Amino acid sequence: MTDTHVQTVLQFMERHAPKRFAVEGDPIGLQIGSVKKRTAKIMVTLDVLEPVVDEAIANGVDMIIAHHPLLFRPIKQLNTDTSYGRAVEKLIKHDVTVFAAHTNLDVADGGVNDMMANALGIRDTKPLAPVTEDSLKKIAVFVPRNHADAVREALGQAGAGHIGDYSHCSFSTDGKGAFVPGSGANPYIGSKGSMERPEEERIETVFPASIERNVIRAMLDAHPYEEAAYDIYSLENPGKTYGLGRIGKLDETITLREFTERVKQAFGVNGLRVVGDLDKKVKKAAVLGGDGNKYTMHALREGADVYVTGDLYFHVAHDAWMEGLAMIDPGHHVEQIMKKELAEQLQSWLEEQKSSTEVIISEINTDPFQFL
Incomplete structure (x- = not known):
């Protein structure tokens, strides 16, 4: 087992809380550090205040995932005589990466x-x-009958065909394809220069537009043809609202x-x-x-x-x-509920990836208010 690249952690966060969910102008994403290094220990926090930075350094943390962005407004000066300036200085000196998932984590399912x-x-x-609304699209792909089930399964596993509480929904019609392999082709069926009319199925299924690349990739990986024939349609049907x-x-x-x-x-x-x-x-x-x-x-x-x-x-x-x-x-501070749950989700995913990266939770109370 090895430590995980920061870029890999960011890929998890993008799947969990896509940047497109963020309210316009919200300064989310990588705030300090590099995506190219590896991270051995991640700390999840609500806020990135100087005591939280000190906590991270004391615990050997090299990456912080926060809900509230550290760099929320444009910086006109960085005065290291102030607590804010010292926090940024310490993060840079100790090579601690800071990443923020704010309104995108508010909007996301499970956020x-x-x-x-x-x-x-x-x-x-x-x-x-x-x-935002994740609009719907439809894919129609033509596949030889003996591979139709494999392609259907691949599309379903990629997230296509999910309607309400049902998954792997699709519709198929039988027909005959027609093609002539060229001189540079390596056909799965037929011979170069000869017309072929194989028995095929047309498989249709819907999917959210946000996963189009994954759906197409999964279909192509499962399809036996050198050149798969498929169509993508935009639909007027309402998609999922976030x-x-x-x-x-x-x-x-x-x-x-x-x-x-x-x-x-x-x-x-x-x-x-x-x-x-x-x-x-x-x-x-x-x-x-x-x-x-x-x-x-x-x-x-x-x-x-x-x-x-x-x-x-x-x-x-x-x-x-x-x-x-x-x-x-x-109070605003009750959003700290995200610390434990996000840390557990991230740690579970890292273990599935056979990563040795550890995830901890900040124990610092960043609520500025007290009730007397």
Whole structure:
């Protein structure tokens, strides 16, 4: 077993939380360091503050994966007399790579907002504020009958033909192909210069546009022909929607007071702010990690009884209160739920790759607020 290249870790992160999911202008991705080196120990953190950097150095960490970007705004100067400047200086001196997955990790399936919704017992969720849609395409490929099953299986394994709770969905029609192998060909069927009319199947299946390259590659690898014939169509059918926040239903109707206690326990907070009648019954709940003020109207339009988010503004709370939407603000820092779950996901994947790279979790509390 050997250490993993940083570039390989970034490939995992791209599959887990694609950059295309990020809100425009969000400074995600590699922030400090090189993709060419290997990493022996990775630390997952919410924030990259100077104490977190010191923690990483003390633990022999050579790569940090953070939710909140260290380089969030353009740097006009780097003063190493400040805590921020010292943090950057230490990272560079100790060759610690820093990578940020922010709104793309919020949006992704299994990302921060799914983690928070699961912790609160919110089921049958959908995105609260849509960001993008993965449009659908169809592939139609012509293959000799004795290889049709192999090609169908390859397409299914690549992610094509997934419709709802069903996988490997496809449709086939029988027919005859026609071709004449040229002088430079190495035909699987037939002879050079002779017309061939083999029995073939036309296999059709749909797939998300984002995996087109993988689908085509898988099909070509399984196809016996030297030159496979296939078509790609764009579809008008709606694809899967991805977005910020989640909205769904609780298993049972409970009071706002009871749900507030659930929020405190789920996120390990001693206190929080609540808007609304504590005896109000809640069933439909929305959650959005971080600052979700501007998505309050989304929660109202979707019929949420209660909306859990951080950094709540006074006047936003007023508006929600007057419209009958209960709100719970446990703080921005509850996004730290991502540390443990992302670390476990990454460590499991590394072990599957037979990598010796270790993943640890930052133990530093970066919440600047205290409740007294």
